[in-house]
Amino acid sequence: MQLEARLRELRSQGRKLLVPYVTGGIRDDWVDIARAMVDGGADALEIGIPFSDPAMDGPTIQEASAVALARGTTPASVFADLRGADLGVPLVAMTYYNLVFRAGHQRFAEALASSGICAAIVPDLCLEESREWEAEAAQANIETVLLAAPVTPDDRMAAICERSRGFVYGVGLMGVTGARPELAASTAELATRLKAHTDRPVLMGFGISTPDQAAEVAASADGVIVASALMRPVLDGASSESVGALVQQLRSGLDQTTTG
Amino acid sequence: MQLEARLRELRSQGRKLLVPYVTGGIRDDWVDIARAMVDGGADALEIGIPFSDPAMDGPTIQEASAVALARGTTPASVFADLRGADLGVPLVAMTYYNLVFRAGHQRFAEALASSGICAAIVPDLCLEESREWEAEAAQANIETVLLAAPVTPDDRMAAICERSRGFVYGVGLMGVTGARPELAASTAELATRLKAHTDRPVLMGFGISTPDQAAEVAASADGVIVASALMRPVLDGASSESVGALVQQLRSGLDQTTTG
Amino acid sequence: MSEHSGRFGDFGGRYVPEALVPACAELEKAFSEAWQAPEFRAELDGLLRTYAGRPTELTECPRLSEELGIRLLLKREDLTHTGSHKINNVLGQALLTRTMGKPRFIAETGAGQHGVAAATAAARFGLECVVYMGEVDVERQELNVFRMRLLGAEVRPVSSGSRTLKDAINEALRDWVASVESTHYCIGSVVGPHPYPWMVRELQRVVGDEARGQARDLLGGDPDVVVACVGGGSNAAGTFAGFLDTDARLVGVEAEGGAAVGRGVPGVVHGSKSLLLQDEEGQIAEAHSISAGLDYPGVGPEHAHWAASDAVRYVSVGDDAVVSAVRRLARTEGILAALEPAHALAWIIAASGTDELPAGSTVVMTLSGRGDKDVAHLIGLE
Amino acid sequence: MSEHSGRFGDFGGRYVPEALVPACAELEKAFSEAWQAPEFRAELDGLLRTYAGRPTELTECPRLSEELGIRLLLKREDLTHTGSHKINNVLGQALLTRTMGKPRFIAETGAGQHGVAAATAAARFGLECVVYMGEVDVERQELNVFRMRLLGAEVRPVSSGSRTLKDAINEALRDWVASVESTHYCIGSVVGPHPYPWMVRELQRVVGDEARGQARDLLGGDPDVVVACVGGGSNAAGTFAGFLDTDARLVGVEAEGGAAVGRGVPGVVHGSKSLLLQDEEGQIAEAHSISAGLDYPGVGPEHAHWAASDAVRYVSVGDDAVVSAVRRLARTEGILAALEPAHALAWIIAASGTDELPAGSTVVMTLSGRGDKDVAHLIGLE
């Protein structure tokens, strides 16, 4: 399943896109959690491959990564868990570049592909550094999602939108991942700028946690990515069903926004 | 009573001289202690006027001074205690120069005299600095005892012996006051040197605590001064009688040495 | 000095999220311009001289030299204001911060020396200052925590990961990405994304440039060997920069438990590609060193390049040798070295009389900082 | 410099037991000769330069100056090796100790800076070293106790009297009188019997001589006011020595609880006649100051003379003002002063804008040492 094709298809049906995130290996039953997310209405899933030094993540994803690593999670174990899981939606890996670099671009891309993942987000690879990876990933049919930030200037944003595959990831605020009580004003602004630059699906992430926030963002973007707001209850012991229910609420929030 | 005259007289009778020391104000009954010392056979008494910073004293006399000061002892209180006590032997004050200087030479000397003290030892007034005091003390009939140390060169020793009044105080060792298990070799050496320089009584102090040590020193000197070995029991609560008994033992030790 | 590519052979680069790209670019431009501007150089030189106490001495060690059979000269960064070479870097970055018009200055710190230096420069320039420091380091370098606070900086203990330097950098990056428009991130070593490794090396080259001149005055020529400790590698980079074009053999000394060059493999963390202690999968390993300043699993990319190109030889020493080196220098020369530069000394002591450092060798060693911050810890070991 | 009489007007002298007279005489002779010998001066100058980091800077304080409306220049003794002016004195005395052929070096210390300096010089010259320190000071200057021990010195806590500096001096004198043939007593200030007050002032005059030259370079003339803190008075004596023949007004700042000039009367202790806090009878009073280095009831005899002859004005400040002065300098200029020189600063802060220090005054202040030793204590006060 190709990510971008799928998202374009859903968007063309007037659907706002929902991409929940789960840290691979965060619990024994993490694949069940992923499945519950799908059942709750996810259009694709972002699968975090935990890294020891998640410098772009806030406390929740840091903790999720640390917990997963402490359980012995490795990229290989995440891949193994996914192989044959057949979650029914496109899977996007999200990890830091050192795991990619250490494995080797080609090897890593092939490992992703063979476990059913079709795209990758590598947040510490900025435009200048990511070209090589993008090319080798593409060879393995892995789409590389590039990110744009509120401070990204127009010329750079154009290049990002041009080169990104799958979707364009709008980092809605200047900061790390994490739920926040208020939606950052920068989120809608960036979404609007990105939409003006590209026809590719534009998904916004960082700081989106409630159905209302999701709905508000989706007014100017094609969809949202929700991570910390889902991983917090997982860390606190919530059942996969209740996480699925949270996703469902987000889904409902988004569906209210759906424009014909 | 003049100190030097008295000591010469005793010496001429073949007696070895014993000068015990007591810290003025060390206890309520310090005058009784002094009297017991006389009864035990003291030929003169050294009365310490306690000073806050007794830099030339070892732990025992430091403690004795601190205890006396803590009881509210002042030079004036020591003088008052002595006035009319009529101890029957010459009294030599021993104190640090700042107490003398602060009172004023003349005033201090007169205060000594009017309390029945006839001589003074000021250990931190070396030859160069003491001349003024010596003169003003002499005006009040106070004899100033000068000290010589093992390192004092011959020319200086001659001057000390020349200017000292009462006796010449031989500081038997390089160090502070205090009982020591062994007699310093320097004690006898210094005594011999001093005796070669002067006809004035030569008394040795510092580090003499037992009757045997006193006897050994007296073989080459005219007598001894004993301080810490007596103040230690006083600090530890010994009765004035038992201090008198210690003095008596020292007396016996010395009397064995007596040369016809 | 013209603009720099940001690459050192296969190493270096700028591996940062898009949110930080403009700030890195702005800094690169600001530094490139400033470094070519005589007024900036004059202002920095003035500060280094009249405020920070430069030039620092090159001190002979008569007693230790005799014991070791070599001639040992110490470049005395311990005599600078705040007590380590870190001040050279922060004053430059504080000036740039003023140039860029940012009111806030953040830093990570391991040993606390960079944090103290950053807090100092911030106070001197009236900048708000926050310093991130791993909890482990907050404990073992308590004195420096106090110093930073007195200087008006806020010290934020970092409790994630190994709770040492690498985690402090992560936390500083997290702050920076959220505050980049008002904040300059003052990195303390030759690590991080371009332009940091280049910029910090240039700001530290005053150490090597001075030392070379002083060594020529004292020795009538260049020393046989130049030695410096390597954590991130800034004092070593600054030192070596002054001697790269001489015949002196250059030796970088790592902590055994943090020997990124010695035992690391290529990787990317904290914004650049370099050698890195990591596991098979690419998870960063925790370094373990008695010295907080060398307790770091990475190393500056230029060192990785120097190692690959054999321009510098890298060795490592263990904690015990380091502690005895501190004691030995204190007792023979009356100089209390920080644990970090004591690594360099420990190697010199071990190598003296061997082929590495034959009798009669002339050796310049950078004494990158003073040991006051470490004495409580050292006494605790007794 | 010819021989000195040992008298400063009515003050000074040599009030010591006969046992110490020969040693004082030997030292007087050794110093008189050395001070006139070009080789000795050259060796000392070399040590001060290449080992101790002289000359120290005269640093402008732009932010604090603006706040105060004056132009404040700090003579940076904090940048010397070991972190205070005390090093100037001990290196001279260590050289003399070698000259006199004595293998043992003893010292008293209050703040610990003189003890650290003495331990340092002892290590550098291979001398055995014992430092006496009051128990109170051992506690409040713990860092320095550790430093001395690492330098190989034995620190002996003194439990008599007020358990501070004056008692440490008593105890050092007790040691000295028992060991004088093998031991040099390295007094840390311009106190003690002749030749110490003269010798230590001469060894410290490098501070004032340098500052005067530097002030002329910066100001094109002499400063209006020169300020230094006064404990025993060595940094002040060394500073003032450089300015006595200028028109600069000289101000010595004492601790309120140790103001021997301000509230003392003539007396004799520790070997010389000077001004002294004491009671009616002549018992020495206990000083009380937050700064261990100024917690001393006496003052050097030359200061008593300067006060009597109006050559220097003496003032005093209290603990609270001192603590805020430390904080203020740290936060405005990034310089962490020791509590001792912070007295000088506290006075400057209070006097700025008054007749004492009118707006626009140029002020040279000796920053006699760095505050590392004090930060734990200061943080405890928060």
Ligand SMILES: Cc1ncc(COP(=O)(O)O)c(C=O)c1O
């Ligand atoms: C004194 C000292 N030396 C060395 C280092 C290590 O840093 P670098 O390798 O960047 O010189 C530190 C770091 O804190 C330090 O404080």
Ligand SMILES: Cc1ncc(COP(=O)(O)O)c(C=O)c1O
């Ligand atoms: C930094 C500093 N300044 C001043 C003093 C006071 O000494 P002096 O008055 O002799 O300069 C001390 C004493 O320890 C000190 O450490």
